[in-house]
Amino acid sequence: GEDVEQSLFLSVREGDSSVINCTYTDSSSTYLYWYKQEPGAGLQLLTYIFSNMDMKQDQRLTVLLNKKDKHLSLRIADTQTGDSAIYFCAESMGYSSASKIIFGSGTRLSIRP
Amino acid sequence: NAGVTQTPKFQVLKTGQSMTLQCAQDMNHNSMYWYRQDPGMGLRLIYYSASEGTTDKGEVPNGYNVSRLNKREFSLRLESAAPSQTSVYFCASTPTLLAGELLTATQYFGPGTRLTVL
Numbered sequence: 747g748e749d750v751e752q753s754l755f756l757s758v759r760e761g762d763s764s765v766i767n768c769t770y771t772d773s774s775s776t777y778l779y780w781y782k783q784e785p786g787a788g789l790q791l792l793t794y795i796f797s798n799m800d801m802k803q804d805q806r807l808t809v810l811l812n813k814k815d816k817h818l819s820l821r822i823a824d825t826q827t828g829d830s831a832i833y834f835c836a837e838s839m840g841y842s843s844a845s846k847i848i849f850g851s852g853t854r855l856s857i858r859p
Numbered sequence: 860n861a862g863v864t865q866t867p868k869f870q871v872l873k874t875g876q877s878m879t880l881q882c883a884q885d886m887n888h889n890s891m892y893w894y895r896q897d898p899g900m901g902l903r904l905i906y907y908s909a910s911e912g913t914t915d916k917g918e919v920p921n922g923y924n925v926s927r928l929n930k931r932e933f934s935l936r937l938e939s940a941a942p943s944q945t946s947v948y949f950c951a952s953t954p955t956l957l958a959g960e961l962l963t964a965t966q967y968f969g970p971g972t973r974l975t976v977l
Contacts, residue, residue: 750901754899781968786971787970787971788863788949788968788969788970788971789902789949789951789966789968790968791966791967834901834902846904846907846917847966849901849902850901851899851900851901852901
């Protein structure tokens with residue numbers, strides 16, 4: 747069945763890079779996403795990658811996709827206190843607006859001084 | 860342009876009470892979704908509406924009903940609330956796929972409703 751897995755917690759020092767990992771099971775996924783959820787707020791789309799890409803860079807964010815291993819990662823360079831949040835990995839199976847999106851359980855990123 | 864809005868932000872119910880969670884989007888999106896978020900479990904899809912006039916069950920539909928009132932609004936109803944329905948509820952919507960152009964099935968989320976059932 748479809749499943750997306752992530753580790754629950756990550757702690758990094760301010761200024762270091764954070765790497766959040768995700769594995770998924772469905773090889774037919776079309777898009778893979780990273781969402782950020784700050785305390786008391788809804789999910790906010792951070793970035794996404796199309797399944798035929800290996801890498802996408804957007805300012806401090808780098809997404810790496812290893813389709814063979816079904817592994818997705820999000821690297822945040824120069825991690826700041828404002829990056830403290832829960833990060834959700836998600837995959838979708840289609841292109842239409844009715845495509846279902848499967849979410850991981852989220853990784854809580856905490857920043858230590 | 861408010862995006863996706865949800866009301867109320869917080870609600871406390873007694874077991875057996877009913878209530879409706881409201882969601883509206885002003886982005887002219889076709890599809891709308893209701894999720895619940897529980898600790899350590901990520902988001903689980905309750906119901907979705909691919910387009911106005913249609914609704915379909917998601918992963919955890921039991922105990923809920925939905926109404927797609929018009930293109931803008933998608934409500935979630937708990938007819939007889941149970942403590943197991945204590946959760947944070949998120950509404951989301953998805954842009955329309957344009958002919959000849961691939962868009963992500965990206966979902967835009969509302970701020971959530973925190974529901975406690977005693």
